[in-house]
Amino acid sequence: MKNTGGSRKAKRRAGEHAATAVEDGMVVGLGTGSTAAHAIRAIGDKIRDGLDVEGVPTSFQSRQLAIEEEIPVVDLDEVPGVDLAIDGADQIADGQLIKGGGGAHAREKVVDATADRFLVVADPSKRAETLDSPVPVETLPAARPVVEREIRELGGEPSLRSAERKDGPVVTDNGNVVLDCEFGPIETPDTLAEQLSTLPGVVEHGLFVDLADEIHVGTADDVTVERL
């Protein structure tokens, strides 16, 4: 989607609104992407005002931003748990999500799923009646042909993710490739999520089923919160 001024404002409102849920002493999961970045910056502001929290980044990008924002950064194995995670989404339908537009969904899923409370932040363009965006599937590079075959067996059409300004495929923070898999409308995301999870060679897919607790959608001048 084109990042219009309106959508930028909406993302900012959503991110900043979700950041108001961050309280002193919390361990906070720091999501990836342009909307979660607004939440990270807002947490940085709160830290400069005296808030004491630790952040668990979900990607190289969110780690760098957290460091710039003076948020103490920790890994999952250094904390007893995550109190709250704030993360974006590429598509939202009926509380279920597709994530991984930035290829960060594997770490995001671990952090978001382990959090006591997972807040999704988005602009209105992310809402859909039915999930129908391509599903990002992070795959071991050596397993690509096998996974592609299995995806086709499931009725999907995989396409290796590449970037405009990089020769060769996009490589994730974990050293893997991403297959963007077109399935058309996904009527039963839970079934597809289970099927994808069982494929050997798949590290993680971008279907986040029954993980979100709240969805904060910003508009140019307001935020709506859906509790699930």
Ligand SMILES: O=C[C@H](O)[C@H](O)[C@H](O)COP(=O)(O)O
């Ligand atoms: O891998 C990336 C993540 O799942 C992002 O949270 C997702 O792509 C949404 O990003 P944005 O807020 O920039 O639309």
